Every structure is written in C-alpha cells, then in structure tokens.
Amino acid sequence: MTPWVAGIDLGGTKIEIGLVAPDNSIVARRRFPTEDARGPASVVERIAACIEALQAQAGARVAAVGVCTPGPVDHLNGVLHDPPNIPGLHHAPLAALLSERLGVPARLEHDAKATGLGEYHFGAGRGERSMVYIIVGTGVGAAIIADGEIYRGAHNSAGEFGHTTLDRYGAVCSCGSRGCVETFMSGPWLARRYAAAQQGGAPTLETEARIDGEAIAALAGQGDPLALHILSEAGDALGTAIATLAMILDIECYVIGGSVAHCGELFFAPARQAVPRHSFRSVGERVRIVGNQLDTDAAILGCAWLAAGAGAITMWPRSAAPKYGAASLQWVTRSHLLCAALSVFRLSFAAF
Numbered sequence: 146m147t148p149w150v151a152g153i154d155l156g157g158t159k160i161e162i163g164l165v166a167p168d169n170s171i172v173a174r175r176r177f178p179t180e181d182a183r184g185p186a187s188v189v190e191r192i193a194a195c196i197e198a199l200q201a202q203a204g205a206r207v208a209a210v211g212v213c214t215p216g217p218v219d220h221l222n223g224v225l226h227d228p229p230n231i232p233g234l235h236h237a238p239l240a241a242l243l244s245e246r247l248g249v250p251a252r253l254e255h256d257a258k259a260t261g262l263g264e265y266h267f268g269a270g271r272g273e274r275s276m277v278y279i280i281v282g283t284g285v286g287a288a289i290i291a292d293g294e295i296y297r298g299a300h301n302s303a304g305e306f307g308h309t310t311l312d313r314y315g316a317v318c319s320c321g322s323r324g325c326v327e328t329f330m331s332g333p334w335l336a337r338r339y340a341a342a343q344q345g346g347a348p349t350l351e352t353e354a355r356i357d358g359e360a361i362a363a364l365a366g367q368g369d370p371l372a373l374h375i376l377s378e379a380g381d382a383l384g385t386a387i388a389t390l391a392m393i394l395d396i397e398c399y400v401i402g403g404s405v406a407h408c409g410e411l412f413f414a415p416a417r418q419a420v421p422r423h424s425f426r427s428v429g430e431r432v433r434i435v436g437n438q439l440d441t442d443a444a445i446l447g448c449a450w451l452a453a454g455a456g457a458i459t460m461w462p463r464s465a466a467p468k469y470g471a472a473s474l475q476w477v478t479r480s481h482l483l484c485a486a487l488s489v490f491r492l493s494f495a496a497f
C-alpha cells in the first residue's frame with residue numbers, strides 16, 4: 146500500500162511543502178520564508194509544524210517525508226553541505242533532524258535530482274526509460290536518469306551541466322571557468338548579454354543589468370528584436386550542449402524546466418535545430434527536447450516519491466524513532482544502505 150507522504154522543497158528564499166495522498170495528488174500545500182539565518186532547529190521546527198497543520202487539514206498522517214535543497218548534498222547521510230545561498234544550514238543533518246522531530250523516516254536529495262525524478266515519474270518523462278532533466282533559471286543544472294535510476298557519480302555531483310564548458314575562450318563564469326553553459330542561458334546571464342549588446346561590449350559578470358531574465362523573456366514575447374536574438378542564441382547553446390550529452394549518454398529525452406523554460410518555443414526551437422549540427426545523425430535525430438509539465442509540483446512529487454520508498458522499507462512506530470546524535474546518523478546511514486540493498490522493493494511501487 147502506498148502511504149501518505151510529504152514533499153518539502155527547501156530553497157534559498159522559501160520553503161514549499163505539499164501533502165501527497167496515496168493517489169499521488171498534492172492535497173494541501175503551504176509556502177513560507179526559509180529564514181535560514183535562524184538556524185537548523187528553527188527551520189526544522191517550522192517545517193514540522195507546517196506538516197502537522199497540513200495533516201490536520203487533510204485528516205491524514207504521513208508515513209515519511211522527503212526534502213530537497215540546492216547542492217551539494219550528502220544524500221546517503223541526509224546532510225546538507227554548503228550551498229552558497231543557504232549559509233545558515235551548512236552541514237545541517239536535515240534528514241536526521243526531521244526524522245527525530247516527526248518520528249518518521251526522512252530522505253534528503255539534491256533539488257535538481259528530486260525535480261527530475263518528479264518529472265520522470267509523474268510529468269514529461271512518464272513512459273521514458275531514460276531522461277535528462279535540465280533546469281534553466283538563476284543557475285543551470287541537470288538530473289540524469291538512466292534506466293530508471295538517478296546517476297549520481299562518485300560524490301552525488303553528477304549533473305553539474307551548467308558549469309561544463311561550451312566556449313573555452315568565453316565569458317568568465319561565477320565558478321571561475323570560462324564559457325560555461327550557464328553563461329549562455331541562465332536568467333542573470335541573459336540580462337548581462339542583453340545589456341552588453343545594448344552597450345556594444347562583451348558580456349561579463351560585471352555588465353550592468355538593468356533588467357532581469359524574466360524581463361528579457363517578456364520583451365522577446367513582445368517581439369523585441371534584441372531579446373529574440375539573445376534568446377535564440379541561448380537556445381542554440383542549449384542544443385549544442387545537449388548534443389554533447391546525447392553523444393556521451395545516448396539518452397533521447399531532454400526535459401527543460403526553470404524560469405527561462407517559460408519562454409517555450411522561442412528557446413526550444415533553436416535548441417532542436419542545433420542538435421543535429423553537433424552530433425552523429427543517428428544520435429541527434431532521436432533527441433527530443435520538451436518543456437516540463439509539472440513546474441513547481443515536480444520537486445514536491447519527486448521528494449514524495451523518494452519518501453514513499455524510504456517509508457515502505459524503514460517504517461517504525463513513533464515511539465521507536467531514534468534520538469538525534471551520532472547514533473542516529475549511523476542509523477540513517479544504515480537505513481539508506483538498506484534502501485540500496487533492497488532497491489528491488491521499489492518495483493512494488495512502480496504504480497506510485
């Protein structure tokens with residue numbers, strides 16, 4: 146039986162929580178400021194209080210919770226590392242803290258990976274064997290799902306698509322490298338490119354941006370020639386980068402989400418045109434680039450999917466919930482090793 150679960154999307158500015166019913170519908174949701182400067186205990190307490198309120202509203206109890214945050218994330222131990230935009234939660238053992246407070250299993254995942262899982266299981270990726278989810282917003286990231294499993298790499302860092310090099314002589318990126326994918330298409334870089342083109346110079350991190358990425362999308366929608374050109378270049382860059390992914394991974398389905406993806410065909414059409422120019426015909430002709438379907442629901446449903454797997458395997462009564470400390474961290478590690486060892490049980494949740 147599929148349980149009730151909660152999905153938690155924890156970002157730099159806001160936390161959004163959804164209560165997910167056994168039929169995979171989000172039946173209740175709330176959003177509130179992250180305020181990470183108040184520390185992990187405050188964040189965990191406000192999340193727990195919100196989930197309790199949502200449970201009372203729906204007349205249900207969750208069997209597990211899943212939470213996603215910007216990376217880097219230690220998904221095995223449920224520990225957030227040091228994402229630059231959430232300094233108050235650096236090295237917080239979020240999964241253990243939430244599990245102790247709520248008395249149910251908790252899973253922590255990187256937000257791009259959780260969102261990708263949401264789209265894969267419930268959105269644009271339904272029916273696909275493998276898929277790459279690419280988020281293009283303030284930053285650019287990706288989740289690679291191969292044969293139904295997230296590809297993590299050695300340290301759960303796989304998918305840093307935004308900081309792969311597209312032009313080794315290009316603009317200096319915030320990561321210190323040059324010509325990263327992100328410098329061609331993230332919202333802030335679209336604004337820099339627009340401002341630089343207006344001023345007749347090259348885009349740089351310091352280029353004054355009087356408008357943001359969403360404004361450029363709006364201008365393009367109104368037919369502004371410069372905004373259309375910038376967006377077309379961004380799409381061409383996206384297609385070129387996807388062609389490289391396709392040549393390496395031989396994955397056919399690429400789902401694009403994030404605020405820049407709201408530009409739709411103005412962004413996607415030049416991307417599709419670029420793919421065959423930079424890949425073998427036999428590979429490129431099979432590539433499909435589509436927009437996401439779930440928008441912000443994807444992260445909540447991806448977290449819920451992870452939570453349902455955790456709850457099914459490691460559920461225990463509330464009285465037996467572990468106390469937080471070194472022992473509970475070991476317990477979390479053991480529970481996730483158990484999850485991995487018993488991953489075959491996920492087959493029984495294929496319908497979730």
Ligand SMILES: [Zn+2]
Pocket residue numbers: 307308309318319320321322325327
């Ligand atoms: Zn970079």
